Amino acid sequence: MNGSDYNLLIEKYLSGTVTLEEEAMLEKYLEENPVHSPELLPYEKAEIGNRIRKRLFANTIRKPLRPMYFQMLAAAAFVIISGLVLYFVRDKNSSMTAVTTALNDRKEAFEVRNTSRKPQRVTLEDGSEIILQPNSKLSYPEHFGDRKRIVYLKGEAFFKVKRNPAKPFVVSTDNLATQVLGTSFNVKSHARSVEVQVATGKVSVYEVGESHAASKNGVILTPNQKIIFDKASRKMELGIVKNPLMLKTAADTPAFNFTEVPVAAIMETLESTYGINIVVEGDMLKNCLFTGDLNDLPMFQQLQLICKSVNVEYEQRGTSVFVFGEGCL
Known part of the structure; x- marks a missing residue:
């Protein structure tokens, strides 16, 4: 069983939807393996924490696991909740403000995983279009809040954002946030770095910290510019995209x-x-x-x-x- 399967079974048990076969698998896994917490997106950690707290403190009657396994499961829940507290309170490199805003604004979250070999098109409720590359994951709310349009990306995607000056569009990765009003750009979130390339418009790129501020370590990118953010050194390297595009329309482009x-x-x-x-x-x-x-x-x-x-x-x-x-x- 991998970390994702383990986490799914934890959720299903606490929500009361686990099957007898799944419950047996969970019991066996808890007996043979130490408790651990798989890697999740920030909002996913908060969501699981909320579900765990509701389940642990709700007056719900269900068939219990055997005492020993229930204690182990409670320990797992405690570890996850404790991790969430440390994540939101003590981790200086976390995207605390962005995640809090997103959780306050959204009603339901959607997740798109592109497991195919071809790019996948995703259209958001505001009309923004996203081309999600293979082996990439995009998470976004069903309805955006009143302040910002925030989505979460793991992997690579090209964004064509519908312009809305009153509600900036933010792409959040592990350590970097990319904010625009209306433009098109590409984001690649790798294990060691994040790369942002701008096709049209202006893009604000900044490191995500407790204050979620762009002033400490951020830049403004214009068309045909890119930035590579090294997660380990926290340094930003500015550059030009590999194949710059003409900014003018075909009618206005000069003859070369x-x-x-x-x-x-x-x-x-x-x-x-x-x-x-x-x-x-x-x-x-x-x-x-x-x-x-x-x-x-x-x-x-x-x-x-x-x-x-x-x-x-x-x-x-x-x-x-x-x-x-x-x-x-």
Whole structure:
């Protein structure tokens, strides 16, 4: 029996829905194994704690387990409740405020697990769309509260959020919260890190602590920017997404077919098209011209072809691109 099965049987026993066969399995497991608590999402821990407390203190008549096993089960319940108290009161890295808000706001929680090999589409009540990747889990309330729209993610998902300035949308992972008003972005929650990539709009990303504040360790991301948060060091590394997308519509996108065009002007076109800061060091491009068709090429490939043609190089530093070299002087 794994941790998930054990936890499920605990819940079913305390709610009075356990079968005789399941009860026998639980008795055997308690006899052969020490009590432990499986890994859960924050709201799941609170939910199980509530159920346990209600069951332990309610005046309910049901067929009891044998005395020895009941004592062991009570011990298991005590461990879980004690863990919940420590989780909400003492753990400085917990998402206490976010979880409390979500529990106060929601009526029923839904959970979607993508166990298939293909991405799965999830549509929330506010019209927001989520593409949940394989081996990922999303938890969200049936009805959002009045203050925020909070969902919980384990794994990877792409979010296209319906704009609502009065009610920010928050994606909570183990150690990081991503908050937006209305935009599209991707979140990958790994065992050691969390990565957020922005496609459109602005996204506030901050470490989750007791105060749930963004000011201590947080950043604002714009389109084609990303951040990688290392859970162990608690450091955030800013960068540019692997394949930046054009910010403008097809009608407004400039043609990338150039004939004897100053390279400095092309760099400005790339900067405005992709929303990425391009810094040219010195005047090496002042006399450089470029001829070529760059249509249908990714941004970094466009940049590489331009730089090679005029004897310069580029380097990505954080969310900016620096161009340097001899050039055409």
